[in-house]
Amino acid sequence: MELQILVSKKGTRVVLASELYMALDLPKAEYSRTVKRWIRDFYNFHDGIRQPEYLRDFAKRPGKDKLLDDYYLGLEMAKLITLHSKSKHKLKYATFLQRMQEEVMPEDKFTKEQVLAVxxxxxxxxxxxxxxxxxxxxxxxxxxxxxxSAANWWNFRAKLLGYSTNDLKKALQKAGGKASGKTQRQMLMHIDKYEMVRTAVIDLFMALGKSETYAKNIADLAKAFAKEMNVEIFDDRNSIPAFLPEVNEKLVNQVRNMEPGRQFQLWEPQKMAS
Structure with a gap:
Protein backbone atom coordinates (compact mmCIF):
# COMPACT_ATOMS: atom_id res chain seq x y z
CA MET A 1 0.00 0.00 0.00
CA GLU A 2 1.02 3.62 -0.46
CA LEU A 3 2.17 5.33 2.72
CA GLN A 4 0.73 8.83 2.87
CA ILE A 5 2.91 11.74 4.02
CA LEU A 6 0.91 14.32 5.96
CA VAL A 7 1.90 17.85 6.97
CA SER A 8 1.07 18.95 10.51
CA LYS A 9 -0.28 22.39 11.41
CA LYS A 10 3.28 23.46 12.18
CA GLY A 11 4.59 22.27 8.80
CA THR A 12 6.19 19.03 10.03
CA ARG A 13 5.96 16.03 7.72
CA VAL A 14 4.48 13.00 9.46
CA VAL A 15 2.84 9.62 8.90
CA LEU A 16 0.05 8.02 10.90
CA ALA A 17 1.05 5.14 13.15
CA SER A 18 -2.05 3.22 12.05
CA GLU A 19 -1.16 3.59 8.36
CA LEU A 20 2.47 2.64 8.95
CA TYR A 21 1.30 -0.42 10.88
CA MET A 22 -0.94 -1.49 7.98
CA ALA A 23 1.76 -0.82 5.40
CA LEU A 24 4.18 -3.05 7.32
CA ASP A 25 1.47 -5.74 7.36
CA LEU A 26 1.86 -6.45 11.07
CA PRO A 27 -0.65 -8.57 13.08
CA LYS A 28 -3.86 -6.58 13.55
CA ALA A 29 -4.53 -8.02 17.00
CA GLU A 30 -1.24 -6.62 18.34
CA TYR A 31 -1.72 -3.03 17.13
CA SER A 32 -2.31 -1.29 20.48
CA ARG A 33 0.49 -3.08 22.30
CA THR A 34 2.95 -2.59 19.45
CA VAL A 35 2.25 1.12 18.98
CA LYS A 36 2.63 1.77 22.70
CA ARG A 37 6.01 0.06 22.52
CA TRP A 38 6.94 2.21 19.52
CA ILE A 39 6.60 5.44 21.48
CA ARG A 40 8.41 4.10 24.57
CA ASP A 41 11.30 2.35 22.85
CA PHE A 42 14.84 3.63 22.33
CA TYR A 43 16.07 4.52 18.83
CA ASN A 44 19.31 5.66 17.26
CA PHE A 45 18.14 9.13 16.20
CA HIS A 46 20.48 11.42 14.29
CA ASP A 47 21.32 13.18 17.57
CA GLY A 48 21.93 10.03 19.61
CA ILE A 49 20.25 7.01 21.17
CA ARG A 50 17.16 8.13 23.05
CA GLN A 51 13.42 7.71 23.50
CA PRO A 52 11.08 9.66 21.23
CA GLU A 53 10.11 13.10 22.55
CA TYR A 54 6.45 14.12 22.59
CA LEU A 55 5.63 16.96 20.17
CA ARG A 56 9.09 16.63 18.68
CA ASP A 57 9.10 13.09 17.28
CA PHE A 58 5.44 12.18 17.68
CA ALA A 59 2.06 13.53 18.77
CA LYS A 60 -1.25 11.91 19.62
CA ARG A 61 -3.87 12.12 16.91
CA PRO A 62 -7.13 13.50 18.27
CA GLY A 63 -10.14 11.33 17.47
CA LYS A 64 -13.39 9.88 18.68
CA ASP A 65 -12.13 6.30 18.82
CA LYS A 66 -11.07 5.85 22.44
CA LEU A 67 -10.30 2.16 22.00
CA LEU A 68 -7.51 2.52 19.46
CA ASP A 69 -4.96 5.29 19.94
CA ASP A 70 -3.31 6.72 16.87
CA TYR A 71 -0.26 8.96 16.57
CA TYR A 72 1.45 11.29 14.15
CA LEU A 73 5.03 10.07 13.72
CA GLY A 74 7.90 12.21 12.46
CA LEU A 75 9.60 10.77 9.39
CA GLU A 76 12.83 9.89 11.18
CA MET A 77 10.99 8.07 13.95
CA ALA A 78 8.80 6.27 11.41
CA LYS A 79 11.89 5.16 9.50
CA LEU A 80 13.58 3.84 12.64
CA ILE A 81 10.41 2.00 13.69
CA THR A 82 10.26 0.45 10.24
CA LEU A 83 13.86 -0.73 10.42
CA HIS A 84 13.23 -2.22 13.88
CA SER A 85 10.18 -4.14 12.70
CA LYS A 86 10.04 -7.73 11.52
CA SER A 87 8.03 -6.80 8.46
CA LYS A 88 9.06 -8.27 5.13
CA HIS A 89 8.26 -4.86 3.61
CA LYS A 90 10.57 -2.85 5.88
CA LEU A 91 13.27 -2.15 3.28
CA LYS A 92 10.71 -0.71 0.87
CA TYR A 93 9.15 1.66 3.40
CA ALA A 94 12.39 2.57 5.18
CA THR A 95 13.88 3.57 1.82
CA PHE A 96 10.78 5.60 1.00
CA LEU A 97 10.84 7.40 4.37
CA GLN A 98 14.57 8.12 4.02
CA ARG A 99 13.94 9.66 0.61
CA MET A 100 11.11 11.79 2.01
CA GLN A 101 13.37 12.94 4.85
CA GLU A 102 16.02 14.13 2.42
CA GLU A 103 13.63 15.75 -0.03
CA VAL A 104 13.47 19.53 0.24
CA MET A 105 9.82 20.49 0.40
CA PRO A 106 8.41 23.98 -0.26
CA GLU A 107 8.00 24.58 3.47
CA ASP A 108 11.72 23.84 3.94
CA LYS A 109 12.82 26.57 1.56
CA PHE A 110 14.17 29.78 3.01
CA THR A 111 12.38 33.10 3.12
CA LYS A 112 14.11 36.28 1.98
CA GLU A 113 14.55 37.27 5.63
CA GLN A 114 16.16 33.92 6.43
CA VAL A 115 18.55 34.20 3.47
CA LEU A 116 19.68 37.62 4.72
CA ALA A 117 20.12 36.14 8.20
CA VAL A 118 22.33 33.38 6.75
CA SER A 149 27.58 10.61 27.68
CA ALA A 150 29.67 11.92 24.79
CA ALA A 151 31.26 8.54 24.08
CA ASN A 152 30.26 8.42 20.40
CA TRP A 153 30.46 12.17 19.77
CA TRP A 154 33.40 12.16 17.34
CA ASN A 155 32.02 9.29 15.27
CA PHE A 156 28.63 11.00 15.12
CA ARG A 157 30.30 14.28 14.22
CA ALA A 158 32.42 12.77 11.45
CA LYS A 159 29.35 11.21 9.86
CA LEU A 160 27.40 14.46 10.18
CA LEU A 161 30.09 16.75 8.76
CA GLY A 162 31.40 14.36 6.14
CA TYR A 163 34.98 14.24 7.38
CA SER A 164 37.01 12.95 10.32
CA THR A 165 40.37 13.99 11.78
CA ASN A 166 42.05 11.21 9.81
CA ASP A 167 40.39 12.40 6.60
CA LEU A 168 41.78 15.89 7.16
CA LYS A 169 45.24 14.55 7.94
CA LYS A 170 45.29 12.60 4.68
CA ALA A 171 44.05 15.61 2.70
CA LEU A 172 46.66 17.90 4.24
CA GLN A 173 49.48 15.41 3.68
CA LYS A 174 48.35 14.96 0.09
CA ALA A 175 48.60 18.73 -0.35
CA GLY A 176 52.16 18.63 0.97
CA GLY A 177 51.43 19.91 4.47
CA LYS A 178 52.30 18.52 7.87
CA ALA A 179 49.35 17.27 9.91
CA SER A 180 51.16 16.20 13.07
CA GLY A 181 49.91 17.99 16.18
CA LYS A 182 47.33 20.06 14.31
CA THR A 183 43.68 20.39 15.33
CA GLN A 184 40.84 19.98 12.84
CA ARG A 185 40.46 23.76 12.69
CA GLN A 186 44.16 24.26 11.98
CA MET A 187 44.09 21.67 9.21
CA LEU A 188 40.98 23.20 7.65
CA MET A 189 42.75 26.57 7.50
CA HIS A 190 45.13 24.97 4.99
CA ILE A 191 42.63 22.73 3.19
CA ASP A 192 39.35 24.68 3.05
CA LYS A 193 38.89 27.49 5.57
CA TYR A 194 35.28 28.11 4.55
CA GLU A 195 34.43 24.60 5.71
CA MET A 196 34.82 26.01 9.23
CA VAL A 197 31.91 28.36 8.54
CA ARG A 198 29.82 25.45 7.26
CA THR A 199 30.72 23.33 10.29
CA ALA A 200 29.82 26.09 12.75
CA VAL A 201 26.46 26.68 11.08
CA ILE A 202 25.67 22.95 11.19
CA ASP A 203 26.52 22.94 14.90
CA LEU A 204 24.31 25.97 15.48
CA PHE A 205 21.24 24.60 13.74
CA MET A 206 21.61 21.14 15.21
CA ALA A 207 21.71 22.85 18.62
CA LEU A 208 18.54 24.74 17.65
CA GLY A 209 16.76 21.44 17.03
CA LYS A 210 16.83 21.30 13.24
CA SER A 211 17.28 18.10 11.24
CA GLU A 212 20.61 17.14 9.70
CA THR A 213 19.31 17.80 6.19
CA TYR A 214 17.98 21.24 7.11
CA ALA A 215 21.14 22.21 9.00
CA LYS A 216 23.34 21.12 6.10
CA ASN A 217 21.26 23.05 3.57
CA ILE A 218 21.65 26.26 5.57
CA ALA A 219 25.34 25.55 6.19
CA ASP A 220 26.03 24.99 2.49
CA LEU A 221 24.45 28.36 1.73
CA ALA A 222 26.47 30.05 4.49
CA LYS A 223 29.69 28.53 3.13
CA ALA A 224 28.88 29.79 -0.37
CA PHE A 225 28.25 33.28 1.02
CA ALA A 226 31.48 33.19 3.04
CA LYS A 227 33.48 32.21 -0.02
CA GLU A 228 31.85 34.88 -2.18
CA MET A 229 32.49 37.58 0.45
CA ASN A 230 36.03 36.36 1.19
CA VAL A 231 35.22 36.06 4.89
CA GLU A 232 38.42 35.85 6.90
CA ILE A 233 38.86 33.48 9.82
CA PHE A 234 39.96 35.24 13.02
CA ASP A 235 40.87 33.52 16.27
CA ASP A 236 39.47 36.03 18.74
CA ARG A 237 39.32 33.73 21.76
CA ASN A 238 42.27 35.13 23.68
CA SER A 239 42.59 38.62 22.24
CA ILE A 240 40.84 40.86 19.75
CA PRO A 241 42.71 40.89 16.41
CA ALA A 242 43.95 44.29 15.24
CA PHE A 243 42.04 44.07 11.97
CA LEU A 244 38.79 42.47 13.09
CA PRO A 245 36.20 42.67 10.28
CA GLU A 246 32.96 44.59 10.67
CA VAL A 247 30.33 42.16 11.93
CA ASN A 248 26.94 42.31 13.61
CA GLU A 249 27.98 42.56 17.28
CA LYS A 250 24.48 41.77 18.50
CA LEU A 251 24.47 38.55 16.49
CA VAL A 252 27.99 37.72 17.67
CA ASN A 253 26.82 37.90 21.30
CA GLN A 254 23.72 35.87 20.48
CA VAL A 255 25.81 33.10 18.95
CA ARG A 256 28.48 33.11 21.64
CA ASN A 257 25.95 32.95 24.46
CA MET A 258 23.07 31.23 22.63
CA GLU A 259 20.82 34.11 23.64
CA PRO A 260 17.31 34.45 22.21
CA GLY A 261 16.97 37.18 19.62
CA ARG A 262 15.40 38.18 16.34
CA GLN A 263 17.72 36.10 14.14
CA PHE A 264 17.21 32.96 16.20
CA GLN A 265 13.44 33.47 16.20
CA LEU A 266 13.53 32.98 12.44
CA TRP A 267 14.70 29.42 13.06
CA GLU A 268 12.65 28.34 16.06
CA PRO A 269 12.26 24.53 16.08
CA GLN A 270 8.95 23.38 14.72
CA LYS A 271 6.78 21.29 17.01
CA MET A 272 4.02 18.96 15.97
CA ALA A 273 0.51 20.10 16.63
CA SER A 274 -1.24 17.72 18.99
Missing amino acids: LELAKVMGLVSCQTACERKHLEIYEARNGG
Whole structure:
Protein backbone atom coordinates (compact mmCIF):
# COMPACT_ATOMS: atom_id res chain seq x y z
CA MET A 1 0.00 0.00 0.00
CA GLU A 2 1.02 3.62 -0.46
CA LEU A 3 2.17 5.33 2.72
CA GLN A 4 0.73 8.83 2.87
CA ILE A 5 2.91 11.74 4.02
CA LEU A 6 0.91 14.32 5.96
CA VAL A 7 1.90 17.85 6.97
CA SER A 8 1.07 18.95 10.51
CA LYS A 9 -0.28 22.39 11.41
CA LYS A 10 3.28 23.46 12.18
CA GLY A 11 4.59 22.27 8.80
CA THR A 12 6.19 19.03 10.03
CA ARG A 13 5.96 16.03 7.72
CA VAL A 14 4.48 13.00 9.46
CA VAL A 15 2.84 9.62 8.90
CA LEU A 16 0.05 8.02 10.90
CA ALA A 17 1.05 5.14 13.15
CA SER A 18 -2.05 3.22 12.05
CA GLU A 19 -1.16 3.59 8.36
CA LEU A 20 2.47 2.64 8.95
CA TYR A 21 1.30 -0.42 10.88
CA MET A 22 -0.94 -1.49 7.98
CA ALA A 23 1.76 -0.82 5.40
CA LEU A 24 4.18 -3.05 7.32
CA ASP A 25 1.47 -5.74 7.36
CA LEU A 26 1.86 -6.45 11.07
CA PRO A 27 -0.65 -8.57 13.08
CA LYS A 28 -3.86 -6.58 13.55
CA ALA A 29 -4.53 -8.02 17.00
CA GLU A 30 -1.24 -6.62 18.34
CA TYR A 31 -1.72 -3.03 17.13
CA SER A 32 -2.31 -1.29 20.48
CA ARG A 33 0.49 -3.08 22.30
CA THR A 34 2.95 -2.59 19.45
CA VAL A 35 2.25 1.12 18.98
CA LYS A 36 2.63 1.77 22.70
CA ARG A 37 6.01 0.06 22.52
CA TRP A 38 6.94 2.21 19.52
CA ILE A 39 6.60 5.44 21.48
CA ARG A 40 8.41 4.10 24.57
CA ASP A 41 11.30 2.35 22.85
CA PHE A 42 14.84 3.63 22.33
CA TYR A 43 16.07 4.52 18.83
CA ASN A 44 19.31 5.66 17.26
CA PHE A 45 18.14 9.13 16.20
CA HIS A 46 20.48 11.42 14.29
CA ASP A 47 21.32 13.18 17.57
CA GLY A 48 21.93 10.03 19.61
CA ILE A 49 20.25 7.01 21.17
CA ARG A 50 17.16 8.13 23.05
CA GLN A 51 13.42 7.71 23.50
CA PRO A 52 11.08 9.66 21.23
CA GLU A 53 10.11 13.10 22.55
CA TYR A 54 6.45 14.12 22.59
CA LEU A 55 5.63 16.96 20.17
CA ARG A 56 9.09 16.63 18.68
CA ASP A 57 9.10 13.09 17.28
CA PHE A 58 5.44 12.18 17.68
CA ALA A 59 2.06 13.53 18.77
CA LYS A 60 -1.25 11.91 19.62
CA ARG A 61 -3.87 12.12 16.91
CA PRO A 62 -7.13 13.50 18.27
CA GLY A 63 -10.14 11.33 17.47
CA LYS A 64 -13.39 9.88 18.68
CA ASP A 65 -12.13 6.30 18.82
CA LYS A 66 -11.07 5.85 22.44
CA LEU A 67 -10.30 2.16 22.00
CA LEU A 68 -7.51 2.52 19.46
CA ASP A 69 -4.96 5.29 19.94
CA ASP A 70 -3.31 6.72 16.87
CA TYR A 71 -0.26 8.96 16.57
CA TYR A 72 1.45 11.29 14.15
CA LEU A 73 5.03 10.07 13.72
CA GLY A 74 7.90 12.21 12.46
CA LEU A 75 9.60 10.77 9.39
CA GLU A 76 12.83 9.89 11.18
CA MET A 77 10.99 8.07 13.95
CA ALA A 78 8.80 6.27 11.41
CA LYS A 79 11.89 5.16 9.50
CA LEU A 80 13.58 3.84 12.64
CA ILE A 81 10.41 2.00 13.69
CA THR A 82 10.26 0.45 10.24
CA LEU A 83 13.86 -0.73 10.42
CA HIS A 84 13.23 -2.22 13.88
CA SER A 85 10.18 -4.14 12.70
CA LYS A 86 10.04 -7.73 11.52
CA SER A 87 8.03 -6.80 8.46
CA LYS A 88 9.06 -8.27 5.13
CA HIS A 89 8.26 -4.86 3.61
CA LYS A 90 10.57 -2.85 5.88
CA LEU A 91 13.27 -2.15 3.28
CA LYS A 92 10.71 -0.71 0.87
CA TYR A 93 9.15 1.66 3.40
CA ALA A 94 12.39 2.57 5.18
CA THR A 95 13.88 3.57 1.82
CA PHE A 96 10.78 5.60 1.00
CA LEU A 97 10.84 7.40 4.37
CA GLN A 98 14.57 8.12 4.02
CA ARG A 99 13.94 9.66 0.61
CA MET A 100 11.11 11.79 2.01
CA GLN A 101 13.37 12.94 4.85
CA GLU A 102 16.02 14.13 2.42
CA GLU A 103 13.63 15.75 -0.03
CA VAL A 104 13.47 19.53 0.24
CA MET A 105 9.82 20.49 0.40
CA PRO A 106 8.41 23.98 -0.26
CA GLU A 107 8.00 24.58 3.47
CA ASP A 108 11.72 23.84 3.94
CA LYS A 109 12.82 26.57 1.56
CA PHE A 110 14.17 29.78 3.01
CA THR A 111 12.38 33.10 3.12
CA LYS A 112 14.11 36.28 1.98
CA GLU A 113 14.55 37.27 5.63
CA GLN A 114 16.16 33.92 6.43
CA VAL A 115 18.55 34.20 3.47
CA LEU A 116 19.68 37.62 4.72
CA ALA A 117 20.12 36.14 8.20
CA VAL A 118 22.33 33.38 6.75
CA LEU A 119 24.39 36.08 5.05
CA GLU A 120 25.01 37.71 8.45
CA LEU A 121 25.76 34.33 10.02
CA ALA A 122 28.39 33.64 7.37
CA LYS A 123 30.27 36.77 8.47
CA VAL A 124 29.92 36.03 12.18
CA MET A 125 31.13 32.45 11.81
CA GLY A 126 34.49 33.77 10.68
CA LEU A 127 35.17 34.34 14.39
CA VAL A 128 36.58 31.25 16.07
CA SER A 129 34.86 32.20 19.34
CA CYS A 130 31.50 31.80 17.57
CA GLN A 131 32.57 28.52 15.96
CA THR A 132 33.60 27.00 19.28
CA ALA A 133 30.47 28.29 21.04
CA CYS A 134 28.27 26.51 18.49
CA GLU A 135 30.26 23.29 18.77
CA ARG A 136 30.08 23.43 22.56
CA LYS A 137 26.31 23.96 22.55
CA HIS A 138 25.79 21.16 20.04
CA LEU A 139 27.85 18.85 22.25
CA GLU A 140 25.76 19.82 25.30
CA ILE A 141 22.56 18.92 23.44
CA TYR A 142 24.11 15.65 22.24
CA GLU A 143 25.18 14.70 25.77
CA ALA A 144 21.78 15.57 27.23
CA ARG A 145 20.10 13.24 24.75
CA ASN A 146 22.57 10.44 25.41
CA GLY A 147 22.32 10.19 29.17
CA GLY A 148 25.15 12.63 29.79
CA SER A 149 27.58 10.61 27.68
CA ALA A 150 29.67 11.92 24.79
CA ALA A 151 31.26 8.54 24.08
CA ASN A 152 30.26 8.42 20.40
CA TRP A 153 30.46 12.17 19.77
CA TRP A 154 33.40 12.16 17.34
CA ASN A 155 32.02 9.29 15.27
CA PHE A 156 28.63 11.00 15.12
CA ARG A 157 30.30 14.28 14.22
CA ALA A 158 32.42 12.77 11.45
CA LYS A 159 29.35 11.21 9.86
CA LEU A 160 27.40 14.46 10.18
CA LEU A 161 30.09 16.75 8.76
CA GLY A 162 31.40 14.36 6.14
CA TYR A 163 34.98 14.24 7.38
CA SER A 164 37.01 12.95 10.32
CA THR A 165 40.37 13.99 11.78
CA ASN A 166 42.05 11.21 9.81
CA ASP A 167 40.39 12.40 6.60
CA LEU A 168 41.78 15.89 7.16
CA LYS A 169 45.24 14.55 7.94
CA LYS A 170 45.29 12.60 4.68
CA ALA A 171 44.05 15.61 2.70
CA LEU A 172 46.66 17.90 4.24
CA GLN A 173 49.48 15.41 3.68
CA LYS A 174 48.35 14.96 0.09
CA ALA A 175 48.60 18.73 -0.35
CA GLY A 176 52.16 18.63 0.97
CA GLY A 177 51.43 19.91 4.47
CA LYS A 178 52.30 18.52 7.87
CA ALA A 179 49.35 17.27 9.91
CA SER A 180 51.16 16.20 13.07
CA GLY A 181 49.91 17.99 16.18
CA LYS A 182 47.33 20.06 14.31
CA THR A 183 43.68 20.39 15.33
CA GLN A 184 40.84 19.98 12.84
CA ARG A 185 40.46 23.76 12.69
CA GLN A 186 44.16 24.26 11.98
CA MET A 187 44.09 21.67 9.21
CA LEU A 188 40.98 23.20 7.65
CA MET A 189 42.75 26.57 7.50
CA HIS A 190 45.13 24.97 4.99
CA ILE A 191 42.63 22.73 3.19
CA ASP A 192 39.35 24.68 3.05
CA LYS A 193 38.89 27.49 5.57
CA TYR A 194 35.28 28.11 4.55
CA GLU A 195 34.43 24.60 5.71
CA MET A 196 34.82 26.01 9.23
CA VAL A 197 31.91 28.36 8.54
CA ARG A 198 29.82 25.45 7.26
CA THR A 199 30.72 23.33 10.29
CA ALA A 200 29.82 26.09 12.75
CA VAL A 201 26.46 26.68 11.08
CA ILE A 202 25.67 22.95 11.19
CA ASP A 203 26.52 22.94 14.90
CA LEU A 204 24.31 25.97 15.48
CA PHE A 205 21.24 24.60 13.74
CA MET A 206 21.61 21.14 15.21
CA ALA A 207 21.71 22.85 18.62
CA LEU A 208 18.54 24.74 17.65
CA GLY A 209 16.76 21.44 17.03
CA LYS A 210 16.83 21.30 13.24
CA SER A 211 17.28 18.10 11.24
CA GLU A 212 20.61 17.14 9.70
CA THR A 213 19.31 17.80 6.19
CA TYR A 214 17.98 21.24 7.11
CA ALA A 215 21.14 22.21 9.00
CA LYS A 216 23.34 21.12 6.10
CA ASN A 217 21.26 23.05 3.57
CA ILE A 218 21.65 26.26 5.57
CA ALA A 219 25.34 25.55 6.19
CA ASP A 220 26.03 24.99 2.49
CA LEU A 221 24.45 28.36 1.73
CA ALA A 222 26.47 30.05 4.49
CA LYS A 223 29.69 28.53 3.13
CA ALA A 224 28.88 29.79 -0.37
CA PHE A 225 28.25 33.28 1.02
CA ALA A 226 31.48 33.19 3.04
CA LYS A 227 33.48 32.21 -0.02
CA GLU A 228 31.85 34.88 -2.18
CA MET A 229 32.49 37.58 0.45
CA ASN A 230 36.03 36.36 1.19
CA VAL A 231 35.22 36.06 4.89
CA GLU A 232 38.42 35.85 6.90
CA ILE A 233 38.86 33.48 9.82
CA PHE A 234 39.96 35.24 13.02
CA ASP A 235 40.87 33.52 16.27
CA ASP A 236 39.47 36.03 18.74
CA ARG A 237 39.32 33.73 21.76
CA ASN A 238 42.27 35.13 23.68
CA SER A 239 42.59 38.62 22.24
CA ILE A 240 40.84 40.86 19.75
CA PRO A 241 42.71 40.89 16.41
CA ALA A 242 43.95 44.29 15.24
CA PHE A 243 42.04 44.07 11.97
CA LEU A 244 38.79 42.47 13.09
CA PRO A 245 36.20 42.67 10.28
CA GLU A 246 32.96 44.59 10.67
CA VAL A 247 30.33 42.16 11.93
CA ASN A 248 26.94 42.31 13.61
CA GLU A 249 27.98 42.56 17.28
CA LYS A 250 24.48 41.77 18.50
CA LEU A 251 24.47 38.55 16.49
CA VAL A 252 27.99 37.72 17.67
CA ASN A 253 26.82 37.90 21.30
CA GLN A 254 23.72 35.87 20.48
CA VAL A 255 25.81 33.10 18.95
CA ARG A 256 28.48 33.11 21.64
CA ASN A 257 25.95 32.95 24.46
CA MET A 258 23.07 31.23 22.63
CA GLU A 259 20.82 34.11 23.64
CA PRO A 260 17.31 34.45 22.21
CA GLY A 261 16.97 37.18 19.62
CA ARG A 262 15.40 38.18 16.34
CA GLN A 263 17.72 36.10 14.14
CA PHE A 264 17.21 32.96 16.20
CA GLN A 265 13.44 33.47 16.20
CA LEU A 266 13.53 32.98 12.44
CA TRP A 267 14.70 29.42 13.06
CA GLU A 268 12.65 28.34 16.06
CA PRO A 269 12.26 24.53 16.08
CA GLN A 270 8.95 23.38 14.72
CA LYS A 271 6.78 21.29 17.01
CA MET A 272 4.02 18.96 15.97
CA ALA A 273 0.51 20.10 16.63
CA SER A 274 -1.24 17.72 18.99
